[in-house]
Amino acid sequence: MDAEGNTLEEKIIVRGGKKLKGTVRTEGAKNAVLPVLAASLLAEKGTSTIYDVPPLADVYTMKNVLNHLQMDVSYEDGVFKANAERNTLRPNAPFEYVRKMRASFLVMGPLLARTGRANVALPGGCAIGSRPIDQHLKGFEAMGAKVEIGQGYIEARVDDRLKGAKIYLDFPSVGATENIMMAAAMAEGTTIIENVAEEPEIVCLANYLNAMGGIVRGAGTDTIRIDGVDHMEAADHTIIPDRVEAGTFMVAAAITGGDVFVEGALIEHLRPLVAKMREMGVIIEEKDHGMRVIGPDILRPVDVKTLPHPGFPTDMQAQFMTLLTQAKGTGVVTETVFENRFMHVEEFRRMNASIKIEDRSAIVTGPTRLTGGEVSATDLRAAAALVIAGLVSEGETTLMELRHIDRGYVDFHEKLRQLGAKVERVPVEDETDAIDAAPVEMNNEAIH
């Protein structure tokens, strides 16, 4: 990735057989920072300083969106500064950005609250399902906005000010909860949103809104109450650690039979994953500043079903499936959050995994001796899962299409390399790969 978040023509090459050992540091959470940056639009006065902002492609996309809206923004060394004082904000987010990253749509709520108008490109479907935005729009309409859809754009307007409302979400959508919360923060009167998402990222956003002068109560439960305020000001805020990145390294440690301290991994954000990994026989020690993960010789199979928080996170589904390919027996992964988040299964099968799809479930039978080869992913978690599979595969695994992994992981290959993995990221055209071609002795203990 270059300094502006553009993915270069590169590939990741992994050679399996190494047990991971050492310490890895968790970055700030992608899914927390994106709504927080969108919320910075609400501040009529001052510059917000946001800390622990990870250098991800998605962060650069959000920076470009805010720039396009005429905010003054800067981003350096993990610190993002955002100033939305200008009263000539441009209320329009073009497809160019929304196409790259659906979370660009999160500017709709704050724009509506701040300028009374928002014109945002309609996000299409994507590799994990159709992902409609009806619940976001239902919320805006309940608050008095007129919403029109045409020519690939959503135009929302409100004559005077958004009005507080009672809104019941059909599904606890993370994005709809965030977008409506931000719109309601500066609406007239009180908004109560029921059946909301309870993810830690919602709490992070609520804390920022409150620091800006908002009055948001109940974040982290299924009902949020927002007393709208007339003005909001910039505030300083620190992003929570990325539970999905932490969880990804926990799985990588476990699958290789390694011993890794994941610094910054918070047990209160990771309970469903930790519970399932322990059921599989993984040793997880909770420490003050993170978690130590020790992989066992034999992994036991388990069944897992993705659900809204505090259920098992869909963003860990692909990585967890990799772990199941190494368990002794059959485990079932059921995906209930997204309609089509099994695109990685075909790639796993190409690596010799035994996985059968039945409706919304994947039946995984292990342990399988995975084999390397050239693979590519259609979303960022699938990309991470394929690299993890490479850690226990015979031969060389090459991951192409790195724009997905760059959306959600900072220096993924480098962090794995520092834990002892044999992994490199090299330009696609470079056929004399940076990894020496000498065969690596397979460590059979690490392959369950």
Ligand SMILES: CC(=O)N[C@H]1[C@@H](OP(=O)(O)OP(=O)(O)OC[C@H]2O[C@@H](n3ccc(=O)[nH]c3=O)[C@H](O)[C@@H]2O)O[C@H](CO)[C@@H](O)[C@@H]1O
């Ligand atoms: C940037 C960010 O935070 N992304 C996360 C966020 O995505 P995102 O906010 O897009 O996910 P949602 O919680 O909104 O989506 C969950 C489900 O609800 C459906 N839905 C959603 C909105 C709507 O108006 N109508 C509707 O039907 C979606 O199609 C999907 O099936 O939460 C997901 C679920 O934990 C995670 O996988 C994503 O990593």
Ligand SMILES: C=C(OP(=O)(O)O)C(=O)O
């Ligand atoms: C699905 C994800 O992100 P997004 O909603 O940004 O596509 C994810 O982080 O796994």
